[in-house]
Amino acid sequence: MNDKQEKYEISESTHQEFVDQSHVLAFQELGIVQCGTATCRDFFSVYRKNQQKHMLLFTVRGKGWLESGACRYILEPGSCISVPAYVENGFGIEEETWQIAWVFLSSDKKWNNVIGSEVTYSLTPAAEVIASCIHTLLRSISLPIDLGGKIAIHSVAQIETIINAPIPQEQSRNSIRLRRVFDNVQKQLHKEWNVKELASLFPCSEPHFHRLCQQYHSHSPMEHIMRMRMEYGARLLRSSDWSIQHIGEIVGYPNAANFSTRFKAWSGMTPRQFKKSAPA
Template sequence: MGWPEYFEISDQCRSTIIDQAQLVALEKHKIVQCGINYARDSFTIYRRNPNMHMLLFTCNGKGWLDTPSRKWHLVPNSVMYVPPGHENGFGIDHQDNDDESWDVAWVMLASEGHWEDILPHGVTYSDTRCADLLRQTIDCLHQSMSLPYPVGHELGENLVEQIRLLVSHRLPTSNPTPLQRLDKVFSRAQEQFHRNWQVSELAALHPCSEAHFHRLCQQYYGHGPMSHLTRLRMEYAARLLSSTEWPIQHICELSGYPNPANFSTRFKKWSSLTPREFRRRFKY
């Protein structure tokens, strides 16, 4: 399949690109480029004879990668690796992707040097726990470049080393995909514990029906979605009670309980102690 060099990128796409010309620290580890693509609407790239190792870490949305022998569908928390010399094309996967989006962190590595001994010899696709962490690291690296010397320089050196570690190991997850998706839903809820979450809203983040969301929570957590959310809220409140001097009223509200009496009842049921008793016993 003789693909031409081709790309089609919508005006709605955003990208961050960092290369060796901008940051010398990348050259030390034979990292030619790294970046983040927030692909929207239309995003397609075909490459005939790439001369670098390419890794695509899917963070959100869905993508695809095509080679002469096979096509892969790329989902969140996965990494796609393509060695030098393998023609390929990649872009947004519009199938079951209502937002028509694909957020991907990518790294291009020099074809010569130590990467030949670390990376696979063929095209590979696997799950990973590193995708979003790599995205955040590249974002921090981009921001560090605007900081004055020596802070920006030292921070950049450390962040490039972190990129090297994440790419070298890629850390596959041992959790089944449905559990990964559930954990991601509740991680999103944890960012807004103060919000009055409803099961319908949590199910929509998955996305699936409320009934199916209930079944998944029962299967993987052993209880329903609101029970799981309550446990996460209690654990969060316990950490704040033991590690801060914040007023209990404030901790109630941050944990999603504007009524202190209701919070105290829930907390005692969970820990066998009132919030004040818990703080006295476990204060750091």
């Protein structure tokens, strides 16, 4: 990268937003210079030779890359890479669409356990959360000042908490990827999932995905989804007034009799009995 000058190559299809100390006065006291989000498409790359701020770069969706010196990192969903100020670096899109969130931190402040002397890469469950906090902060600016100010205070506090949180205990990449697959399933429990689709989200072969589920969950992929469906169905039975038919449809069983049979095998009670057994 020594032959490269600072440059930005960003397609018109990329959408990005940011807020800085001119928008959020609390940022200056906290040492946050800027934060933002971007959905990168087509082509997107940035090279910086003399970056004067620390950078935290979170990947929410898709994949990207970051190079610094002789090191190249692949940034996958759930990753956070920290780049100290004055460290030459370049980063860009690896897949068709790459969603990121970033926070620039002042180099005048000490950031213990946040920024070291070298580039660090980790996997974290906070990537989507910090992106959501930044989105809320961005949207709050358009609200009436009293309401927007109250919401902004909470969003800034959440961003600060995530930045300064202790580094989570290291988890294996396989366990984090597996959790990410089933997080996607949780959002679409009504869908007819199969092992081929699950393995493609990991990504890996179907036999390998089956072995990973046995290793981390002690049962097969489809059994794990069945348990997820039953647990979510149980919560809905206890917390909602929806019909058993509707709850079955939500968790992937459009046939009410099929849902009842599976639920009784899982809980020992029919959905109706389970709902009646809820404490008043």
